[in-house]
Amino acid sequence: MSTTGVSNYFFENWAKTYSCIPKLYFEPQTIVDLQSIVCEAHKRKEKIRVVGCGHSPSAICTTDGYMISMKHLNKIREVNKDEMYVEVESGVTIQQLNDELPKWDLCLPNQGSISELTLTGLVSTASHGTGINYGTMSSYIRSITLMLLDGTIKEYSPTDEFLYWLATYIPRLIPYINQFYLWHESTHSLIIEDRCDKIFNFDCLFRQYVNEWAIPLKETAYVLHKLQSWLDENQHVIRVHFPIEIRFVKRDTHVMLSPTSGELEGNFCYINIIMYRPYEKDIEYEPWWHAFEAICLEVNGRPHWAKAHSLTSKTLRKLYPNAWDKFHEIRRQFDPHDQLVNDYLHRMFEE
Numbered sequence: 001m002s003t004t005g006v007s008n009y010f011f012e013n014w015a016k017t018y019s020c021i022p023k024l025y026f027e028p029q030t031i032v033d034l035q036s037i038v039c040e041a042h043k044r045k046e047k048i049r050v051v052g053c054g055h056s057p058s059a060i061c062t063t064d065g066y067m068i069s070m071k072h073l074n075k076i077r078e079v080n081k082d083e084m085y086v087e088v089e090s091g092v093t094i095q096q097l098n099d100e101l102p103k104w105d106l107c108l109p110n111q112g113s114i115s116e117l118t119l120t121g122l123v124s125t126a127s128h129g130t131g132i133n134y135g136t137m138s139s140y141i142r143s144i145t146l147m148l149l150d151g152t153i154k155e156y157s158p159t160d161e162f163l164y165w166l167a168t169y170i171p172r173l174i175p176y177i178n179q180f181y182l183w184h185e186s187t188h189s190l191i192i193e194d195r196c197d198k199i200f201n202f203d204c205l206f207r208q209y210v211n212e213w214a215i216p217l218k219e220t221a222y223v224l225h226k227l228q229s230w231l232d233e234n235q236h237v238i239r240v241h242f243p244i245e246i247r248f249v250k251r252d253t254h255v256m257l258s259p260t261s262g263e264l265e266g267n268f269c270y271i272n273i274i275m276y277r278p279y280e281k282d283i284e285y286e287p288w289w290h291a292f293e294a295i296c297l298e299v300n301g302r303p304h305w306a307k308a309h310s311l312t313s314k315t316l317r318k319l320y321p322n323a324w325d326k327f328h329e330i331r332r333q334f335d336p337h338d339q340l341v342n343d344y345l346h347r348m349f350e351e
């Protein structure tokens with residue numbers, strides 16, 4: 001299976017709300033395996049989706065093309081205690097890091113509700129923990145090694161000249177790159193209190209439908225009051241489940257399409273609404289979702305990338321007035337024929 005791939009593999013996300021049968025499913029054991037799969041897919045013009053733990057509550061991982069699981073490319077390659085960074089392969093899970101880092105008197109500065117998630121899954125979706133002094137997980141990345149569709153491997157970091165090379169094609173990127181440098185230079189050391197999984201993780205109980213948005217912090221009270229009024233007025237339409245998760249997150253200064261990125265002023269509040277699926281039963285959630293999304297849109301809120309929102313490119317472009325088109329210019333350089341775009345992303349990315 002490492003390079004040949006299996007057919008008829010059934011993929012289902014954690015909540016069992018989305019599934020697919022990819023044309024071929026792969027579990028590469030080495031970078032060379034991965035290179036050979038990606039090159040072959042590229043040559044054959046096959047679609048590719050990579051999957052981490054498959055926990056995203058949306059169809060973000062599904063594909064009828066090639067699906068690549070990174071479960072075996074999960075090594076922790078280096079822990080640098082003095083400079084407080086760790087170099088890992090992209091399939092590494094938060095649980096692995098939570099087990100390893102305390103041995104070095106280190107820990108992750110923040111994390112979400114559970115640890116059975118890959119670091120790359122978190123970073124790819126700008127996932128977050130909680131705390132007004134902490135940005136999304138994407139904001140803690142110092143450098144990334146990417147495999148391009150032709151199998152070449154490149155490292156991108158704030159000190160890499162690649163960013164400036166990219167900016168020769170898109171000069172408008174330069175202020176962003178400068179901002180990124182500024183952030184990187186001013187990053188402070190972190191205070192270690194306890195193992196972060198002990199502080200932040202909790203039992204998420206049951207499979208669930210979730211829809212989560214980031215809203216400007218100053219709109220929190222307004223949105224919560226509006227949600228309360230809607231719930232009071234619509235008890236005959238739908239009875240919603242507890243909890244509604246409310247978390248505060250620091251504004252990201254250098255993550256282009258982070259829902260908490262800099263086009264809006266101040267820090268952010270994430271509101272996550274949940275409807276449980278007891279015994280995996282399908283339950284009604286749509287009216288609650290629609291009302292929630294409409295209220296968040298009133299205050300220029302932005303949906304969490306991993307979760308099941310209903311927005312299309314038309315609205316998303318308005319929500320990211322400066323970054324959206326720039327992001328797509330870059331994306332097209334890496335993936336000119338949309339090989340990495342599935343139906344779910346197509347809805348959001350179509351021109």
Ligand SMILES: Cc1cc2nc3c(=O)[nH]c(=O)nc-3n(C[C@H](O)[C@H](O)[C@H](O)COP(=O)(O)OP(=O)(O)OC[C@H]3O[C@@H](n4cnc5c(N)ncnc54)[C@H](O)[C@@H]3O)c2cc1C
Pocket residue numbers: 014015049050051052053054055056057060061070090091111112113114116117118119120121122124125126127128129204304306
């Ligand atoms: C119970 C539960 C609790 C959660 N708690 C939180 C929370 O507290 N805060 C929060 O913000 N979110 C939370 N989430 C959402 C979660 O953080 C995201 O869905 C995250 O992406 C899941 O990680 P994963 O490894 O399962 O990624 P997947 O769902 O497998 O993948 C997510 C995305 O990352 C891409 N990807 C994964 N690995 C790679 C790779 N190696 N290379 C390229 N692309 C890759 C996939 O293609 C996909 O686009 C929670 C989800 C669940 C189910």
